[in-house]
Amino acid sequence: MMQEFVQQIEDTIREATYDMHTALPGTISEFDPSTGMATVKPEGSTAMKNGKRLKYPSIVKVPVVFPQAGGQDAVIAYPVKPGDGCLVIICENDLKPWMSHGKETESDMKFDLTNAVCIPGLYSEGNEAMRKAIDEKAIVIKNKDMEMMLKEDELQIEYKQNRIQMDKDRVRLKCGERSLAVNQERVEIDGDLFVKGSIVEGG
Numbered sequence: 001m002m003q004e005f006v007q008q009i010e011d012t013i014r015e016a017t018y019d020m021h022t023a024l025p026g027t028i029s030e031f032d033p034s035t036g037m038a039t040v041k042p043e044g045s046t047a048m049k050n051g052k053r054l055k056y057p058s059i060v061k062v063p064v065v066f067p068q069a070g071g072q073d074a075v076i077a078y079p080v081k082p083g084d085g086c087l088v089i090i091c092e093n094d095l096k097p098w099m100s101h102g103k104e105t106e107s108d109m110k111f112d113l114t115n116a117v118c119i120p121g122l123y124s125e126g127n128e129a130m131r132k133a134i135d136e137k138a139i140v141i142k143n144k145d146m147e148m149m150l151k152e153d154e155l156q157i158e159y160k161q162n163r164i165q166m167d168k169d170r171v172r173l174k175c176g177e178r179s180l181a182v183n184q185e186r187v188e189i190d191g192d193l194f195v196k197g198s199i200v201e202g203g
Contacts, residue, residue: 020111026088031080065119087122091115
């Protein structure tokens, strides 16, 4: 009798969670930067009450999360394109009142796929920037060939053969085979110097 009672509770809980979604990986299909909304395809499938599995449908008008504050005056934005991986988070309540700035709806859907938000950047593999960040104990910002590495005591910016390097003692700029180094005592130039304008000596 007790075993049947426990089984009935488990079956009831399982049935109640069939339509409940929390978070899952996904792929961005479309993104509109003017609205900040994306079309997202969650990965995998969900179990139906009849035991069959059904692939997740695409979700439209999904708000995309970018780091921003100060009334959106301070923003970190980056390119988002079709095929990018993301984390799809399913909110507890209907997002329409929030998206319409307080306009109430009669929807009582909880943890429904239509209540999704999207955080870009979830992939199943690591990359070179992650490895370098760990090895160098640094923050690495990379956009194809342009890379900035911020360490505790040094800043480096590289683009192909060009580099800017700064630490507490020196600032060094390298452009191809030419370089300029500045420290507290002097300025070192490796290469020809062309001056347009006056050179004024100061005491």
